[in-house]
Each structure stands twice: as structure tokens, then as C-alpha cells.
Amino acid sequence: MRIIEQQAITEAVKTMAIEAAHHLEPDILEALLAARDRETSPLAKNVLELLLVNADIASREMIPACQDTGVCTVFITLGQDVSIRGDLERAVQEGIRAGYDEGFLRKSVCDPVTRKNTGTNVPGVVHVEVEPGDKMRIAFLPKGCGSENMSALQMLPPSAGSPGAIDYVVKRVIEAGPNPCPPLVVGVGIGGTFEKAAFMAKKSLLRSVGQPAQREDVAQIEAEILDRVNKGGRGVHGLGGCNTAMAVHVETFPTHIASLPVAVNIQCHSHRHKQVVL
């Protein structure tokens, strides 16, 4: 049994909170570069160039890449041979609190009824999955609500099939227009149950941007959604062109014979994410 101290988890989460806000990962920077290079609209091309300049300044001068530093979702994959000395939930929440405090990041979390700000950006949402081994993987995904608010879920009839699921996602992304700050990464969960579909849609955003699904038929669904969304003409910040989305990630899970849950989690161009292994 391998022991991981509560404080080590807190430190890891704190560091990811600060780094995620300032340093975009290579996968999203490369996706923005590729979008700029293929863009056909001069106006959209110019905006993509500005997004890259913004990311560069954020990283060099330690200014958050976006003022909305988000609500935090933390995905933990816990090796079953790991023993945590302390309290896992408290370790994560304390990491978020310290990261947003010491990093001078905007605190956006409030009570949903009173709307009173907690003042600390906690609590974040923590998901824990167990796998074999003695490692602990922590993925940190802060997300602004311009994009989170455009996410949606529909329980489709099974007769809708994959064409119906694709139509639903495409419609949702195009209807979102400029609200989620395109160009986007579109996370999709197809199958499972109500909550499993939503979980898969968000977790799929952790995949390296543009990396296709392993299943060929699922990768084809991704390609079709991406093609149709980009032909929809919304474009970068709703200004037209061919880059409404940079990537579509679809995750699937077996579902009930009478059901077809489809969830779409829309992520903006400021796709902040970090991962660490303890």
C-alpha cells in the first residue's frame, strides 16, 4: 500500500489552479494555431491571432488568460493500492482555495439560492474513479460559465440513433452562437444514464484537443459533427469563417434499450486544463 499525504494533494491542486489560469497547454495552443492557419475569413483570422497573443501575454506576465477563472472540476483516478493519509475531499478543496487566493484569481462560486459568493471559489466539483495500481492521477478543469451555460442534455428516443444524436449536438452548438466564446472544443457523451452522459461529455474535454476516439465509428461521429458545425458559419466569436469548433470529443457508454441520453459540454477557446500524477 502506497501512502499519499493530504498536504501533497493540496499542493498539487493549488499549483494546477494557478498554472491553469495563466499557461494554456500545448494542445489548445496548437489547435488555435491550426485554426488560424486554415481560417478563410480575414476578420476571424485576425481574432485568432489576437487570442494567441493573449495566451502569450498571459503566460509571460502571469495575467489570467481570461477574467472568468471559472468553477473547478477535479477528476481523480485513484489507484486501489493507494492509501491517503488525511481527507481527500478536504485536500482538494483546500488546494482550490489556496490556489485562487495566492494566485489572485477571481472567485466566482456562490450559493445557488442566495447568490452569496463563498469568497473562496470553493467548493469545486470532485469526481473520483478507482483503477488498479498505486498512482493517483488528478486532472484539473476550471471552466467559465459563458461556455458551461451553453451545455445541455437530452434524453432522445432510441429510434433517433446516431443521426439524431449528431443533429442534436450540431443544433445545440450552432444555437449557442458567440455566447461560449468560439472557437470551441465540444465534449459529447452518448449513452449510459442521465448523469453518466453529462459526466462523459465533460470528461472528454480532458482528451488532448483533436485526438480522435479510439473506436472508428465514434471517430466518424466526431468528424461529422465537426464538419457540420464548422459549415454552420458561426465562426470565431460569432464573426463568421470556418472555425466554430477546433475539435469534437465523443465518449460513449452502453445504455438502456429504451433510452439514448446525449449530453454536450461546450468548452471555449480558453480551454484551461492541467493534469498531475502523484
Ligand code: SF4
Ligand atoms: S467562455 Fe471562456 S473565454 Fe469566454 S468569458 Fe468564459 S471563460 Fe472566458
